[in-house]
Amino acid sequence: MRKLLLTLLVLILLGCGTVFALPSLLDRRMNSVEFPAPYPASEPAIQLHDSLFVADLHDDVLLWERDLLKRYDFGHSDLPRMLEGRVALQVFSTVTKTPRGINYERNSGETDNITLLAMAQRWPRATWDSLLQRALYQAEKLEQASAASDGRLTLIRNRADLATFIDTWRQDPRRTAAVLATEGLHPIEGQLANIDRLYEAGFRITGLTHFFDNEVGGSAHGLEKGGLTPLGRQVIKRLEEKLMVIDLAHASRPLIDDVLAMATRPVLVSHTGVEGTCPGTRNLSDNHLRAIAATGGVVGIGYWETAVCATSVEAIVKAIRYTANLVGVQHVALGSDFNGTVHTPFDVTGLPQLTEGLLKAGFSRDDIAAIMGGNVQRLLLASLPQR
Structure with missing residues (x-):
């Protein structure tokens, strides 16, 4: 019956x-x-800025039906603009489900905005009623863009890939490395074996939850906001076995605590704010910042108002300064959330303004190099599968 209803709906569309x-x-x-x-x-x-290895931990451009290799005059990024902004490494995340009436405080997972978006963008039929297929389709889009980029966009699956890319980038920085990530693990559809399918498709960073609680654990924006489920505990073990990096963005506070109690490897938060400069439902407390840093992880500071309490370079820099002072420069990174339905100070070509903001805030050149991408490079070279 559900398939019939979907078919009727698409005919109407x-x-x-x-x-x-x-x-x-x-x-x-x-x-x-x-x-x-x-x-x-x-x-x-x-x-x-032109001398830096710039890395950003979160971009949702794969959700939208844009050609990643073509330059647009809207949205936040595409490969031509990334190259102009000197982005050496970009983490591309796959969005597969968001609730209707999405908000930061309390969402159910019973509804979904992405089904109609997938239909309207003419995604394959298999994606209409499968979150796994939506993730795999977006992974395929990234792989196809890489193959058609004439070497300007390189998909990274392991440390060897990244080391080779860095050597090539030093000779010619007009190229960007791509790392694939999930915006929540609901695409495994409650099946531990689907982690292996995501791995085979190239996913190397895994968010656990998005805007609603799922089979793995609680979201900062969910109804229960709980910790890891029994399946979630199995998931964490499997992710560590496969050397997939765990991303705690959007995680509830009990979920963060549960993961940190289990983790034996560095974890990251791909895009977030911090309570020290901007109180908020999903912004990290000082205790969680310290605990994440203690794993050797990094925290990607976001660019939008709910993350940093303003839409400005100064607000982003303020959050970076607070985090660096609290846990050390080596644990701070960029987490733009570009193309994630957010309003930001600039598109990706404006990144030199952030470098300038860090200079004005008194950061040294070495510190700026670490924040703008060096810390992400170090984490991935230590954490990705060897080959």
């Missing part, structure tokens, strides 16, 4: 040509910037 324009309209409206490009920066900042 096919009769309404305007529905296929809706995703692009939503993309333009929901992935916005405070100021349009170009983004001026001082010459010292530009010179320093």
Whole structure:
């Protein structure tokens, strides 16, 4: 019956040509910037920025039906703009489900916005009612973009891939490494074996929850906001066995505690704020910042208002400074959440303004190199599978 209803729904959609324009309209409206490009920066900042290995821990561009290799005048990023912004490594996350009426405080997992978006964007039929297939389809999109990029976009699966890429990048920085991640583990559809399928498809970083509680554990935005489930404990063990990096973004506080009690490897938080500069449901407490740093992990500071309490470079830098002072520069990174339906100060070409902001805040050149990407490079070289 459910498949019949979905088929009838898509026939209705096919009769309404305007529905296929809706995703692009939503993309333009929901992935916005405070100021349009170009983004001026001082010459010292530009010179320093151009020398950096810049890495960002979270971009949701695969959700949208844009050609990653083509430059657009909307949204936050694409490969041409990443290259202009000197992004050497980008973590691409796959969004597979979000609840209707999505909010930061309390969401059920009973509804889903992405089904209609997948249909309207003409994703394969298998993605309409399978979260796993949605993740695999977005992984395939990234792999196809890499194959068609003439070497400018390199998919990273292991330490050897990353080490080779870094050597090549040093000779010619006009290229970007891509690492694949999940926005929550509901795509495993309650089956531990599906972690292996995600691994085989190239996923190397795994968020546990998104905006609702799932079979693995509680979300900061869910109804119960609990810790790890029995399945979740098995999942953590399997992820560590496969050397997949655990991402605690969107995790409830009990879930963070449970994972940290089990973890034997560094964990990261791909995109977040911190309570020390911006109180909020999903922003990290000082205790959690210390505990994540104690694993050897890194925290990606976000660019949007709910993360840093303003839409400005100054607010991002303030959160970075607070975190660095609390746990050390070596545990701070960038976590833009570009293309994740957020409003940011700039698109990816504006990253030199962030470098300039860090200079003005008194960070040394070495500290800036670490924050802007060196810490992520170090973590992945130590944590990814060897080959």
